[in-house]
Amino acid sequence: MNRVNFKGNNMDDKEIIDLFFGRDEKALEYTAQKYDSYCYAVAQKILGSEEDAKECVNDVLLAAWDTIPPNRPEKLSLYLGKIAKNISVNKLRAINAKKRGADMIKVCLDELVEVVPSSDDPTALLETEELSRAIERGLKTLSATNRRIFISRYYYLESIGEIASRLGMNENQVKLRLSRTREKLRKYLRKEGLTDE
């Protein structure tokens, strides 16, 4: 994507969005000029790799083009930032899954079995969307540290050592917190009626 026109930096978000709605490709140009660095920073924080982050930024612009319209965001920075986060987190998960291989996923899945609440009610059903919302609510009840550890492990497939290093803890602490968090989530899901039957 060429970014030589500096006009975008001075444009109002509303004007840029109007260009999106007019399907004028200049919308992308001005968006890139204004928010490229920002999106790059967001992606880089997750992905850690310059190359992956740049690729992510391109994906962000494309996603913006595909979704505006019909969306008309009030604040473009927030909107783009959200897309950047979504794309970068998904990308990292895919990268890690590929890099670490099926073994790591299997290990994580084996651990996640502990989160599965057993059912006394065989009629309880399981819907993915419902499960996502429940997990989200459950995660929000946790402390920030425990939530970060859980997500780092089971979403990003990070090793215990990596998590410990990044969060400034020792591995034992990470393991303990993970174990407790799994138990808490298990209880939470059970309380929500989302059981394994």
Added chain:
Amino acid sequence: MNKKQYAKQIYTALENIDSELLYDARAYHAPKILPYLRYAIAAVIVLCVLSAALILSAENAVRSYITVDTNYGVTLEMNADNTVIKAASIAPLYEKAAESCRKLSVGDAVEQLIAAMGERGGLSENTNTVLFGATSENQEIADALIGSVAAEDSCILRVTITDEAAADKLAKKRRITMGKAALLLSMQEAENGINENRLFRLTANDIALLTQKHGIAAENVTVSGEPLDGGYLTEKQVRQIALKDANISPENIVIELDSDGFQLIYTVLLYEGDKGVAYVISAQTGEIQRVIHAAVTTLRDQLDRVREEFGTISDSTPVSYDDSPTPAPATEAPVDDRTATEIISPTDGERLTPTDQDKTMNNDSATATVAPTESGVTQPSTEASTSPDSYLIAEKWDELPPLDDIQTLQYEYAIGWIEKFDTQPYQGYMIRNTRELQQYIDDYPEKEPQMRDYFIESFADLSLVVVNTEENYTGDYLNSVYFFRRGDTLYVGVFERTSQTRGDLLKTPRNVQQHLYVYQKDIIGVKEIKTVQLTYEDVFGSELEKLYVSPNAPNNTLCTSTWSDNVPEDTFTTRYMVNVNLREFNQTLEETYPMDVNFQNKNRYDHTAALIRSAVELRRYRQVIDKTISDLPYPSNSYMEDHAILMTTYIERYSIPSYYITAWKRNGVLYVGFTDESSGGQVRNFISPTHVRVGMIELTKEQVRDVDRIEIVHLTRKEGRTGSAFALADPW
């Protein structure tokens, strides 16, 4: 959907959660130490190394304490650097976790302990409370620790140990942590009428519940968060229990949560006119422990007098078990020296004929089998028939009076809550509930390692009788133990096998303890336990069958026995009732073969059958059969609430299959038929058995309610194959 599929779904579902959460998790990095600070740290390390000799001597000096309690607790002793130099727990459950805390930082140690307590049941769905105790200089550390381990739904009781000496003294006396001791001392000071006697056995959760309920504001104690309800009955439920029993319409009801020293209880006062009734009710089970009728004006005082007795143990009574034999009681109590044989009179029914050797053996030992009590002779209850043959007949449990005051025991060695019976030659304990079991484990951790599993598993409705008996080197019990009850006396009958049945295997007998389970509701009202030595005739005579196999007995009839009774050579039909199919056959039985549980018997068909009607019996069965057969699938305890299982075993020789097993019922007799499917239905007498096979047939309790006894039958192929009951039999 199985758990793995569900786990995968969770993994997938994480993709759809709020990306802000996902982003934050990855974006966060703990602040790193700036480069130049590394040098500063290195310098400090060098200094530390240079001062190593001086520091080493100070390092091991205990500077402070932190205690962590859920039910039992752990005491951490730290040095000046807040490194754990010693960690101790009286609870074997936490011993290992405590030991592994040594040399850890206090933060890591506490996290580890909390995790262990969560795993071991100290924290659970019903209990969320942790009691932290810290000596004064450790308050900041305690703050930090609590912050790091407290979950959003935790309840934290926090106590500052200001008087270490007093706390230490009480802690040693009551075998609790200093933190708990300090808490109890503070509560005693804050509230008149509280005695630590009634609190020291309680869990942190229970103490928090009481504190909250009564608004106790003890100095140096803070409570944050809400304790969980402990899975206890609600006030509403307890009110209904009391009202139902009292059968009155009171004008006023007062319900209070309290402790009887061992568990949480409710006291319920009902006022009607000028009369009142007070109840003491277990908060856990709803069992009515005490009923007091009195005038309104005196009811509260009378209840308070009862409450004064709560939890009382004489300070001179050590909380330990004394192995020494019971000295003869000083009182001149008349002795009931009838043997059990005399007590049970023969019936008109068929009796087995013991061998002469059996008779000699048993008669020699069957003297003075009923021990005198400390306070008086044991009399049959007044409503019993005066004829001896009804003396030991089991009664229906729901007709028994409610538990009165089981702490008042008639044994010399009643230790706290654990009842011990000590009638020569057999000794043992009755352990009535989880707390007593924990105390027993605490006192004898080396003796009962397997108890820990029982502790964690469901012990809510079971009690345990531990009897000291013997076993031979193959692990077979040499004594069979039976329970039966009359009035408020529980008899533990022990049958010593004859030399014939003990056989030459009796090389190196060793003392063992048999663990036998009874339902707690079946021992309601028991005030004393006696051992009775049983003779051959007692055990194999039809009278004993009545003792625990009553045609109309409910499924919780108190009857236990070790399953591996060594049945003598004579023809004998099993005493056990088996659950099984409902079909009735009109076939004529061609042969009746005896049950023989001795797997080493070479010239028998070695078929066995047992009816397992409850979780208690299933557990008992497992104790024996698991020695022989591994990897046997067993139903769950909850399944056993509505079902019963026919367990059959037979010997498979040279891996040749084997038998069809069918069962049918006729006139209260349950027949278990083995059809030999090998070589045209002829039963072969092989020399060397290879291994034991097991068959399981599942039935409902309803199906076997009217079964009196079972018989094992050998069917020919023709008989077996024309039967329509094979749907219930698994061919092997």
